Amino acid sequence: MCAGKASKSKTKYLGEYYGVWVYSNPMFNDGSALSYRKCIYVGEDVWDNPCKGFILQHEFGHYLQYTEMGSLKYLLHVGIPSIWSSWHNKAQVHNRKHYEIDANIRAYNYFNKPDDWNIRENPLSN
Numbered sequence: 521m522c523a524g525k526a527s528k529s530k531t532k533y534l535g536e537y538y539g540v541w542v543y544s545n546p547m548f549n550d551g552s553a554l555s556y557r558k559c560i561y562v563g564e565d566v567w568d569n570p571c572k573g574f575i576l577q578h579e580f581g582h583y584l585q586y587t588e589m590g591s592l593k594y595l596l597h598v599g600i601p602s603i604w605s606s607w608h609n610k611a612q613v614h615n616r617k618h619y620e621i622d623a624n625i626r627a628y629n630y631f632n633k634p635d636d637w638n639i640r641e642n643p644l645s646n
C-alpha cells in the first residue's frame with residue numbers, strides 16, 4: 521500500500537517509473553526522497569525535471585534493494601538507517617553510506633551503466 525493515495529494530503533500521483541509508482545509531496549521539496557515497496561516519494565520539482573533524474577535513479581536503486589530483501593529486511597537494513605542518517609548527516613556524508621552506494625550500484629547496472637550517470641550525486645564507491 522502507498523500512503524496518501526486516497527487521502528486529502530498533498531501527495532500527488534505522478535506516474536510510473538520503470539514499473540514503480542512515483543508520488544510528489546512538498547515535504548520532499550528540499551531534495552530528499554523516500555522509497556518503500558513499489559512507491560517512490562519525491563519533491564514537486566522532480567518528475568518533469570531532467571536535471572533531477574538522478575533522484576529517481578537513486579530511489580529506483582532502493583526499490584531494487586527492496587525487491588531482493590523484502591519489506592522487513594529492507595526496513596531494518598536500509599530504510600530506517602537511511603532515514604536516521606539523512607537526519608544526522610550532511611548529504612555528502614549520507615550519500616556515502618554503504619546502503620546508499622549499494623542502491624546506486626544496483627540502479628547503475630539496471631540502467632546499463634549510462635554514460636551520463638551523475639557520479640557526484642549518486643557515487644558508486646567511497
Ligand SMILES: [Zn+2]
Pocket residue numbers: 578582602620623
Ligand atoms: Zn537513498
